[in-house]
Amino acid sequence: MGYVKFSYDQLNRLCVDAFVKFGFSKSDAEIIKDVLLTSDLYGIESHGMQRMVRYHKGIEKGTIKVDAKPEVVFETPVSAVIDGHEAMGQLNGHFAMELAVKKAKENGVGIVSVRNSNHYGIAGYYANMAVKEGLIGFSCTNSEAIMVPTYARKAMLGSNPQAWAAPADPYNFFFDASTTVVTRGKLEMYNKLGKALPDGWALNKDGNPSTDAADVLANISAHIGGGIMPLGGSTEKLGSHKGYGNGMVVELFAAILSMGGTSNKCMVGGKSNICHGFMAINPAFFGDPEAIKKHFSTYLQELREAPKAEGQTRIYTHGEKEMEAIKDREENGIPVIDKTMTEVYDLCQYLGLDFSKYFGDYKPPVEGVKATY
Amino acid sequence: MGYVKFSYDQLNRLCVDAFVKFGFSKSDAEIIKDVLLTSDLYGIESHGMQRMVRYHKGIEKGTIKVDAKPEVVFETPVSAVIDGHEAMGQLNGHFAMELAVKKAKENGVGIVSVRNSNHYGIAGYYANMAVKEGLIGFSCTNSEAIMVPTYARKAMLGSNPQAWAAPADPYNFFFDASTTVVTRGKLEMYNKLGKALPDGWALNKDGNPSTDAADVLANISAHIGGGIMPLGGSTEKLGSHKGYGNGMVVELFAAILSMGGTSNKCMVGGKSNICHGFMAINPAFFGDPEAIKKHFSTYLQELREAPKAEGQTRIYTHGEKEMEAIKDREENGIPVIDKTMTEVYDLCQYLGLDFSKYFGDYKPPVEGVKATY
Numbered sequence: 202m203g204y205v206k207f208s209y210d211q212l213n214r215l216c217v218d219a220f221v222k223f224g225f226s227k228s229d230a231e232i233i234k235d236v237l238l239t240s241d242l243y244g245i246e247s248h249g250m251q252r253m254v255r256y257h258k259g260i261e262k263g264t265i266k267v268d269a270k271p272e273v274v275f276e277t278p279v280s281a282v283i284d285g286h287e288a289m290g291q292l293n294g295h296f297a298m299e300l301a302v303k304k305a306k307e308n309g310v311g312i313v314s315v316r317n318s319n320h321y322g323i324a325g326y327y328a329n330m331a332v333k334e335g336l337i338g339f340s341c342t343n344s345e346a347i348m349v350p351t352y353a354r355k356a357m358l359g360s361n362p363q364a365w366a367a368p369a370d371p372y373n374f375f376f377d378a379s380t381t382v383v384t385r386g387k388l389e390m391y392n393k394l395g396k397a398l399p400d401g402w403a404l405n406k407d408g409n410p411s412t413d414a415a416d417v418l419a420n421i422s423a424h425i426g427g428g429i430m431p432l433g434g435s436t437e438k439l440g441s442h443k444g445y446g447n448g449m450v451v452e453l454f455a456a457i458l459s460m461g462g463t464s465n466k467c468m469v470g471g472k473s474n475i476c477h478g479f480m481a482i483n484p485a486f487f488g489d490p491e492a493i494k495k496h497f498s499t500y501l502q503e504l505r506e507a508p509k510a511e512g513q514t515r516i517y518t519h520g521e522k523e524m525e526a527i528k529d530r531e532e533n534g535i536p537v538i539d540k541t542m543t544e545v546y547d548l549c550q551y552l553g554l555d556f557s558k559y560f561g562d563y564k565p566p567v568e569g570v571k572a573t574y
Numbered sequence: 575m576g577y578v579k580f581s582y583d584q585l586n587r588l589c590v591d592a593f594v595k596f597g598f599s600k601s602d603a604e605i606i607k608d609v610l611l612t613s614d615l616y617g618i619e620s621h622g623m624q625r626m627v628r629y630h631k632g633i634e635k636g637t638i639k640v641d642a643k644p645e646v647v648f649e650t651p652v653s654a655v656i657d658g659h660e661a662m663g664q665l666n667g668h669f670a671m672e673l674a675v676k677k678a679k680e681n682g683v684g685i686v687s688v689r690n691s692n693h694y695g696i697a698g699y700y701a702n703m704a705v706k707e708g709l710i711g712f713s714c715t716n717s718e719a720i721m722v723p724t725y726a727r728k729a730m731l732g733s734n735p736q737a738w739a740a741p742a743d744p745y746n747f748f749f750d751a752s753t754t755v756v757t758r759g760k761l762e763m764y765n766k767l768g769k770a771l772p773d774g775w776a777l778n779k780d781g782n783p784s785t786d787a788a789d790v791l792a793n794i795s796a797h798i799g800g801g802i803m804p805l806g807g808s809t810e811k812l813g814s815h816k817g818y819g820n821g822m823v824v825e826l827f828a829a830i831l832s833m834g835g836t837s838n839k840c841m842v843g844g845k846s847n848i849c850h851g852f853m854a855i856n857p858a859f860f861g862d863p864e865a866i867k868k869h870f871s872t873y874l875q876e877l878r879e880a881p882k883a884e885g886q887t888r889i890y891t892h893g894e895k896e897m898e899a900i901k902d903r904e905e906n907g908i909p910v911i912d913k914t915m916t917e918v919y920d921l922c923q924y925l926g927l928d929f930s931k932y933f934g935d936y937k938p939p940v941e942g943v944k945a946t947y
Contacts, residue, residue, distance in 0.1 A: 279652060279682040280859040309652040310683045314860060337826070350877055352886040357877055365823050367830075374826070376819035382812055401812050408883025426881065432806050432813045435883075439755055439774050439812075440805045446749035446892050447820070450738050452873065453710065453747070457740075458860045463873045486653040487687060487831045500825065500836045504723055504730055508799065510781025510808075513725040519819050 205542060206534030207560065212238055212250060215545065215559040219253065222552040223260055224267040229292055236291040236322040239329075241535045244526030245377075247386030248323045251541040253548060255320065256289070264473045265289055265319050271296045278308045282459050283315040290321030290342075290475060298327040298340065298479045305336050305481035314454060315477040316461025320344065324364035325377030325523075331481040332375075335490060337367045339480040341451040345468040347421060348381045348448055349428045351441040354408030356421065356428035359464040360384050361451035366520070368484070370498040375520030380448040381429040385421070388414050388429070401434050403427065410435060454478025539566050578915060579907030580933065585611055585623060588918065588932040592626065595925040596633055597640040602665055609664040609695040612702075614908045617899030618750075620759035621696045624914040626921060628693065629662070637846045638662055638692050644669045651681045655832050656688040663694030663715075663848060671700040671713065671852045678709050678854035687827060688850040689834025693717065697737035698750030698896075704854040705748075708863060710740045712853040714824040718841040720794060721754045721821050722801045724814040727781030729794065729801035732837040733757050734824035739893070741857070743871045748893030753821040754802040758794070761787050761802070774807050776800065783808060827851025912939050 216237060220230035233256075241249030259265035269288035273281050281300055285293035297313040304311025321327070324340045331338025344359030364377035382402050391398050392414035405411035406426035420427045431444025455476035456463045462474030484490040501518045509516060530536075542565035549556040589610060593603035606629075614622030632638035642661035646654050654673055658666035670686040677684025694700070697713045704711025717732030737750035755775050764771050765787035778784035779799035793800045804817025828849035829836045835847030857863040874891045882889060903909075915938035922929040 275861050277682050277859045282860050309650050310685060312683060312855065312860075349883075350880065350889055352883050353877075353880045353889045354883045355881045357880050365819070365826070367826055374822065376822060378813070378816040378819055380816075382806070399811055404883070408881075408886065432816050433755070434812070438772055439807070440751070440817075442890070442892070443751040443753075443805050444813075446738070446751055449747065449749060449892060453738070453740055453870070457866060457870045457873070458857065460861060460865065460869055463876075465873075465876060482685065484831065486650045487655050487685075488648050488833060492833065493830060496833055497826070497830045500830070500838075503836075503838060504726075507723065507726045507730050508728045508781075510722075510725050510727045510777070513781065516723055516726045517815070519815070519822060 203539050204536040205539050205563065206536050208534050209238065209242070209531070211559050212241070212535055212537075215554075216250070216253075218554055219548060219552055222554060223257075225289070229289075232295045233289055233291045236295070236326045238535075239326050240323045241537075242527045242530050243323070243325070243523040244530075245323055246536065246538070247384065250535075250537055250545070252320070252322070253541075254544045257548060257551075259319060259473070262471075264471065271315070273300070279304055279310050279312065281311075281313045283313060285315050285318035287317055287319065287473065290319040290477070293318040294321040294327050294340070294477055294479075295330070297477065298330045298338070298481070301479045301481040302331050302334050302336060305331070305483045306334065309483050309486035311479075311481045312454075313479045314459035314461075315479070316456070316459035317472075318475045318477055319473045320475060321477055323377060324362040325366065325375055327479055328364040328366035328377065329373070329375065332366045332368055332373050334481075335368055335484070337482040337484060338365070339482075340364045340477065341454050342475060342477045343452055343455045343464040343467060344475055346464045347385055347428045348431055348445070348464075349404050349408065349435070350445050351431065351435065351437065352408075354404070354406065354426045357465045358445070358448040358452065359467065360429070361448040361464065363447065363451060367497060368490075368494045369501055370494065372524045373520050374497065374501065374518070375523055380432055380444050380451060382432055382434070382444070383429060385418075385429065388418055392418055401430065403429055404435060451478065454480070543567065576912050577909040578912050578936065579909050581907050582611065582615070582904065584932050585614070585908060585910075588927075589623070589626075591927055592921060592925055595927060596630075598662070602662075605668045606662055606664045609668070609699045611908075612699050613696045614910075615900045615903050616696070616698070616896040617903075618696055619909070619911070620757065623908075623910055623918070625693070625695070626914075627917045630921060630924075632692060632846070635844075637844065644688070646673070652677055652683050652685065654684075654686045656686060658688050658691035660690055660692065660846065663692040663850070666691040667694040667700050667713070667850055667852070668703070670850065671703045671711070671854070674852045674854040675704050675707050675709060678704070678856045679707065682856050682859035684852075684854045685827075686852045687832035687834075688852070689829070689832035690845075691848050691850055692846045693848060694850055696750060697735040698739065698748055700852055701737040701739035701750065702746070702748065705739045705741055705746050707854075708741055708857070710855040710857060711738070712855075713737045713850065714827055715848060715850045716825055716828045716837040716840060717848055719837045720758055720801045721804055721818070721837075722777050722781065722808070723818050724804065724808065724810065725781075727777070727779065727799045730838045731818070731821040731825065732840065733802070734821040734837065736820065736824060740870060741863075741867045742874055743867065745897045746893050747870065747874065747891065748896055753805055753817050753824060755805055755807070755817070756802060758791075758802065761791055765791055774803065776802055777808060781808075824851065827853070916940065
């Protein structure tokens with residue numbers, strides 16, 4: 202497995218053209234592309250380009266409806282419920298957060314809950330939409346069950362990320378994290394590398410700790426049992442009930458308020474059933490937004506300057522790593538796993554796009570990969 | 575160290591009389607008492623009766639001002655900032671959550687941020703105030719720095735609990751947890767018992783893992799360095815940055831929006847500087863509140879009925895343990911550590927209250943304990 206780097210511009214043109222070919226309007230394709238490539242720019246490659254196949258499969262299987270449009274089914278000046286009608290998660294998410302932002306700008310707070318959606322990419326993208334308007338943003342999503350509740354043997358919650366973002370200098374606070382110890386993508390990486398999982402990540406089908414990535418992943422896919430531990434592990438000693446509780450808060454904002462499918466109902470019966478939650482909060486409804494931003498920036502600076510642990514040289518505040526990743530990728534290009542490029546090549550064939558138009562003379566590996574697409 | 579049990583009625587009368595003697599009005603004493611005894615009823619004794627001494631010391635030192643009243647310094651239909659003027663945390667918290675609830679009932683959402691307060695007891699008490707009105711409740715507080723950020727050696731955040739509560743049958747969802755692995759109270763228990771701390775809880779003054787409870791506690795008190803790990807431990811492998819991030823969200827709602835003191839400024843320079851955040855959300859602004867409640871109740875039931883891990887007989891949903899603790903304490907009385915009763919005896923002497931009026935013939939241990947009061 203190797204990496205190859207491309208410019209943002211190359212991937213940008215490919216993504217937009219591909220989603221237009223799938224049948225999305227130009228403006229919708231731009232939104233989907235922006236969510237995916239923002240993830241790659243942030244260094245969260247598991248949720249970027251490499252998801253193209255998943256979306257293609259979703260469209261083919263009919264769990265993603267290309268023509269569907271999100272519909273506001275309940276609304277007040279500070280809240281809304283949206284039926285996503287199985288549209289692309291990115292389009293439902295973008296629509297919902299725009300609505301939350303509008304409400305927060307006008308009325309101080311906007312909370313929007315979305316049902317019947319699909320995978321929407323990184324939760325943080327939507328939280329950041331609020332920050333771009335000077336607001337505090339929150340976004341969360343449930344997903345196919347993968348988190349095993351404390352003392353259970355069966356996954357009943359998704360990886361259920363919560364993302365929070367707020368304005369600060371020199372860069373915004375940006376905290377986007379699953380409520381599990383790690384995400385499924387991490388397990389997949391260990392499996393590809395043939396490495397044993399670290400202790401404290403996963404459970405086998407009996408609900409006992411396991412370091413066997415291949416076994417855990419197979420059990421998850423087959424719904425046999427086992428999965429990933431909540432943040433805090435599998436017992437109360439290190440706080441398993443806390444990660445599990447934070448995952449429940451996600452279900453509340455995403456699936457409960459919208460009357461949508463909880464994670465244990467996701468990817469069941471030919472429907473994704475994924476739900477999202479969004480909130481925007483206007484600092485101007487609490488005082489002088491510039492003073493609040495400055496106050497937060499001071500604290501973040503104090504954190505970065507705090508005494509380091511022995512052998513450590515740096516304390517990160519949330520959002521710092523993403524800003525550095527963007528700088529790196531703008532200067533040096535976006536790294537993509539070569540296997541993903543084979544998938545992109547096949548996708549171009551399928552859609553009737555000229556691969557070389559985007560990637561010139563680059564040739565992706567062929568053998569032993571096409572079959573998985 | 576032993577436990578002795580008393581009826582709710584006995585402790586109730588003692589608490590109210592004591593806080594009236596401290597100079598609080600009858601109605602304020604009732605609020606403070608209700609927060610403390612609710613904690614004991616829930617089985618969270620670290621935040622109940624045994625805190626009487628801490629509040630007494632705070633009043634004596636002047637960090638708690640008996641005559642102070644919370645003041646709304648900024649307000650909109652969905653938000654408010656309150657200056658707590660160093661009043662009792664329970665009174666500021668109760669006042670703030672009542673305001674958040676009122677706003678949520680009228681306008682859908684209420685977010686209130688409080689600065690210049692004191693320890694307010696269990697965060698969950700205030701979240702539950704919203705549930706009693708059919709709303710979703712959120713409450714959080716910062717505190718004296720005790721959480722060491724990932725890769726730091728110095729505590730920069732408090733235990734920073736987040737509490738969420740929402741209506742459900744047969745009992746409400748109630749999730750109240752520090753964003754550290756454990757609270758300081760847990761370390762104190764291990765220290766009293768002379769036991770080594772479990773791996774993954776605490777750090778020494780150099781920022782390295784430590785199992786020495788006495789050393790860690792001494793370092794925290796002397797602000798030498800070290801403290802408790804964020805939920806997820808001290809490295810990113812098990813998600814340290816996630817507990818740290820959740821702690822930051824608490825600072826945002828409590829200290830940033832209110833322009834108050836962040837945890838690293840708490841208990842510094844003769845001021846508590848503690849800040850709180852509150853939110854109430856009205857389910858009726860998202861649809862039929864009864865249907866939403868039923869939807870959530872169904873999911874909670876599915877969680878409890880999910881297959882158990884090998885050797886486990888039960889999966890808890892959040893709030894279940896607290897409801898069972900209440901039942902137990904109503905039937906069998908509230909357990910109080912006998913050392914706490916010695917403190918109560920001394921407090922009665924100090925305030926001119928007749929200890930026997932509340933506790934009859936019970937005599938607390940005397941030797942070797944009075945000195946610590």
